[in-house]
Amino acid sequence: MDICEAARAAGFDPVIALVGAEAELPYATVLLCFVTYEAEKEPSRQGAWIHPYYPASQLAYRAAAALEERFRQDGIDLRRHNEIRLKPLFARLGQLRQGKNTLSYLPGVGSRFHVQVLAGNAPAAEYTHLSPSPKPLMCGDCRRCEQACPTGAITGRGFVRERCLRNWQLGGAAVPEGLRAAMGNRLIGCDECQRCCPHNPPPTGLAGETVPLSWLLSSPKEAAQQLSPLIGSNLALPNRLAAQACLLAGCAERESLGEALTALAAHPSAQVREHARWALKQRAAGSDHE
Ligand code: SF4
Numbered sequence: 001m002d003i004c005e006a007a008r009a010a011g012f013d014p015v016i017a018l019v020g021a022e023a024e025l026p027y028a029t030v031l032l033c034f035v036t037y038e039a040e041k042e043p044s045r046q047g048a049w050i051h052p053y054y055p056a057s058q059l060a061y062r063a064a065a066a067l068e069e070r071f072r073q074d075g076i077d078l079r080r081h082n083e084i085r086l087k088p089l090f091a092r093l094g095q096l097r098q099g100k101n102t103l104s105y106l107p108g109v110g111s112r113f114h115v116q117v118l119a120g121n122a123p124a125a126e127y128t129h130l131s132p133s134p135k136p137l138m139c140g141d142c143r144r145c146e147q148a149c150p151t152g153a154i155t156g157r158g159f160v161r162e163r164c165l166r167n168w169q170l171g172g173a174a175v176p177e178g179l180r181a182a183m184g185n186r187l188i189g190c191d192e193c194q195r196c197c198p199h200n201p202p203p204t205g206l207a208g209e210t211v212p213l214s215w216l217l218s219s220p221k222e223a224a225q226q227l228s229p230l231i232g233s234n235l236a237l238p239n240r241l242a243a244q245a246c247l248l249a250g251c252a253e254r255e256s257l258g259e260a261l262t263a264l265a266a267h268p269s270a271q272v273r274e275h276a277r278w279a280l281k282q283r284a285a286g287s288d289h290e
């Protein structure tokens with residue numbers, strides 16, 4: 001079976017084979033294996049929200065591992081290479097378009113996809129060729145994502161990574177104070193600059209996994225174990241979950257989480273302590289204004 005067909009049979013669609021040399025990579029073939037996820041819904045507003053990208057990417061990760069094993073058993077030289085930078089390749093691929101929000105778009109799907117990469121010396125039956133230089137952005141005069149971003153990370157002069165919420169979530173460092181109140185109920189992921197984009201299908205309901213904030217605050221080790229298959233073991237670390245949950249508790253003033261936050265304000269992790277103390281201050285300031 002052709003390697004693209006094998007990847008499709010493993011659940012990926014579309015599957016695009018690139019010539020490694022065109023991508024300036026030392027492989028005969030670079031196989032881009034896409035998974036798409038439900039795009040037409042708004043984030044859930046209750047509990048700590050997990051953007052649907054993360055569960056989709058974990059499923060794709062497992063499917064790619066199984067595909068790699070199958071190729072290995074069949075003597076096909078293709079291995080996973082998650083270190084390959086995809087955005088420069090997407091910018092030269094005719095099928096994809098790019099936006100000011102730094103995301104790439106597939107026709108009919110929009111930006112709601114994840115890609116696993118396998119590369120090696122096995123040939124594909126058919127290749128898609130890259131253009132020699134990047135394509136222009138698709139945005140024209142549109143500024144919707146600039147206006148929708150809650151932290152001003154998308155500007156007329158480009159994307160400011162340090163202002164993007166996703167850059168800080170479950171990252172292990174204290175989140176800059178000016179960004180904390182914008183976390184809302186986002187445990188991981190932010191959808192604002194995708195949902196507003198006219199190149200994505202409009203939302204028709206609520207979507208995404210949510211987990212109780214009280215559980216994250218009181219049992220972060222258990223939460224890490226249970227969330228690992230959904231968001232990956234690199235992100236599902238107890239202190240990081242507790243630290244992010246503290247910020248969400250600071251944004252959810254009305255839930256009775258004060259006791260858990262007080263305990264976490266003396267946590268051994270400096271990040272957890274800092275976030276818990278900030279949340280307690282937010283809640284105290286909120287009750288002063290009631
Ligand atoms: S993911 Fe959220 S915070 Fe980051 S640029 Fe998009 S809207 Fe702004």
Ligand code: SF4
Nearest residue numbers: 099100139142145197
């Ligand atoms: S919302 Fe508008 S400016 Fe932003 S990526 Fe989409 S088309 Fe481009």
